[in-house]
Amino acid sequence: MSVRRLAEEQPESFEFTPENLEWAQQQIAKYPEGRAASAVISLLWRGQEQNDGWVSEPMIRCIGDLLGMPYIRVLEVATFYTMFNLAPRGKYLIQICKTTPCWLRGSDDVTDVVKRKLGVGPGKVTEDGLFSWMEVECLGACCNAPMIQINDDYYEDLDAARTEALLDAFARGETPAPGSQTGRRSSEPVGGLTSLTGSAGQTGGES
Amino acid sequence: MPKLTIDGTEVEVEPGASLLQACEAAGKEIPRFCYHERLSIAGNCRMCLIEVEGGPPKPVASCAMAAADDMVVHTDSPMVKKAREGVMEFLLANHPLDCPICDQGGECDLQDQAMAFGTDGSRFAENKRAVDDKNMGPLIKTEMTRCIHCTRCVRFTTEVAGIYDLGATGRGEDLEITTYLEKAVMSEMSGNVIDLCPVGALTSKPYAFTARPWELSKTETIDVMDAIGSSIRVDARGSEVMRILPRINDDVNEEWISDKTRFIWDGLRRQRLDTPYIREDGKLRKAGWGEALQRVAEKVKAAAPDRIAAVAGDLACAESMAALKDLWDALGSPHIDCRQDGAQLGGGERGDYLFTSTLSAIDTADALLLIGCNPRAEAAVFNARIVERSRLGGFAAASIGAPIDANFPCAQLGAGPATLRELIAGEHSFAKTLADAEQPMIIVGMGALARPDGAAVLSAAKQLAANVGATGVDVLHNAAARVGGLDLGLLPGEGGRDVAAIMQGAQAGEVDLVYLLGADEIDMNGLGDAFIVYQGSHGDAGAHRADVILPGAAYTEKNALWVNTEGRVQLGVRACFPPGEAREDWTILRALSDFVGHTLGYDDLSGLRARMIELAPHFTEIGTAGQAVAGAASEGAAMADTPFDLAIDDFYLTNPIARASAVMAECSALAQVAAQDKEATGTHG
């Protein structure tokens, strides 16, 4: 992790679309009177979705005003959680898991490929506006390590070649199927099932 | 009441007390950084770890755990020692070793506790973290690499100062204390974070690199920037005041002071009157004391007693006012007044011009009505107390008068007397709030009293208090000298003129000489051709208009008494000597009395104090608030319909010392810009 600051260049203003505003009001209504601040994460998340995936300074003020929160309190939340991007990002945001299980299984190779192919540092956007990347801590899919997250989906069981293929596919405008890239189903054993091999009707007990 | 054993001694503590408090009660010192008696508990520094038997097999943060019956606590076990050393090692891992160039050196909690509880080495071999410094305005200097993330500053600004500017962004090692977009902290109370910061991350900008704490002589005295009379400590080196810090006084200022109180000291060095002056051919020239006093005496003797007048200013000490009063009585002039702003107070019962229910009563009040009063500007420290009370909930506040920028929820009921009448008639919903409250408080400020119908307003407020069952009306003064002046009777005598009439008289040529005792707040152009004697410490409005200047001492340069708005007589102690030829104020009047042939009957301070006790017996009771009864509301005089004004429009520039201070000027300019921005955007920040 590194120091998280608001982007240098900021848009003039931010406003929720009418639909999102209505949604925001529903979120606020979930909390008791005077506790509107509880909705801050939901609103930041929705704001980020609306704003091409990043949280801008005017958005922080807009949400502060909506929730009756001092701006600094919204900024605290936005800078605390790494899931909020504080600067514009590429169309595809690649989050590379670097925590121990993934690292033991070769996340360094994956990172190398991403760095080489994208040619930009973490948090920066490629010239075509397609990609940006960052390192993250465990995303909870260690059993299929190493893995990366691209936008909302997990791509697992990677190595250098598979990562490269994945990025090429995205660059071509395709959306590869998420999940394991070796063809195994979810996180079943790599070498095929060793237990629960019978059919669904069988009564177990011995295996 | 939980009973527990701490290091073998049994103690009993209040229910709800923390283990840390229990340890203190048992006489054990617990190191801490984030814990502070007057702030909420954060429990984030871990320095206060102790061992609780039978609890989890790890040290416990004593500040964040409640004491319970039968606990067995150790504060000096091997586990505790190891835990403290560990925490200290972590804290120092990223803390720079720049003590030699750090202003906190010598009074740094981290330094002291590292000495007492740390070890002599570190296993941390990596690079230390560095943090960008933040701009926090002209008062607070930042060195954020030194920050240990205790969040005391953040908690203070939100919980006490009532501003929401400071926060902690990021997390973990990258946590940073900052203001939103690095705006300057705009609060009258911001300087207190300097005292609260346990390390040298937040230090005083004006004081930066000027002194080390051990070189300073420390004098415990009181402040005169407002009528609260905060307890302060003045640190001086030689003849110069280097800084001003708060002292703990739960009845008055808890342990806070306002920025004006704290940073006024550069004003004590500028624009000083250090020698007598006489005006000759329209120009002031330096003069000796004998010459100057002779000149004044000639003019006094030449004028009929009915044609001389005296006005006492807002910072005057009780001693000088008593001497002035005696001198004027001896001369036979009834024209004397201590109310530069024309407040319609004094003369009647003492309780009619005091804050009778005492300042600390706000802690238990549940409804508050402000009439023509803006506590944030007039008594910033008291305002913080309202903020604290307000945060606890079950508290309703409202204001009548010009809209105020309150930093606690405060309903604006109306602009003036009309609203007050509605409340008295019970036609206003807030009247019910007051009536239903257990302990309603009605505070009347100078905005409502310093006007021709002030007495009627006070009477109306009393009526309201009686209607809603409040104990009385509390008068919030804003001049440190005022209550003392009223106590000593610096009011027009039989047929005497008040300030407005003195000015009229001077304009009309009916008053030949006006003696200004530190009075700078009146319109000097309104004094006609009268001969003006100015006695005071600073070359402000009065000195510019004066025909003779008699240089006096500022509040840090004399042993003197002031009476605060509660009627509390407080002792000011000299921290350093007045500059040059300047003298303690009462001695100037004593000397003048010789020259005019009416020698005052006291030769030393104790003689004068005895005389003051004759005039007002409560001057014996130093430190206690006035036990005074108020008169009943009077019928008759009607209130005008004009709305109540604000008594103070610039918090930072209310007196001659403040106007001489460059720091105050900068703060004032910044506050004006901020106010304009606020108006322009209409946003809160």
Ligand code: SF4
């Ligand atoms: S700046 Fe000082 S008071 Fe504020 S969090 Fe850091 S160490 Fe604590």
Ligand code: FES
């Ligand atoms: S370590 Fe990578 S997903 Fe858990």
Ligand code: FES
């Ligand atoms: S004082 Fe207890 S954790 Fe800081």
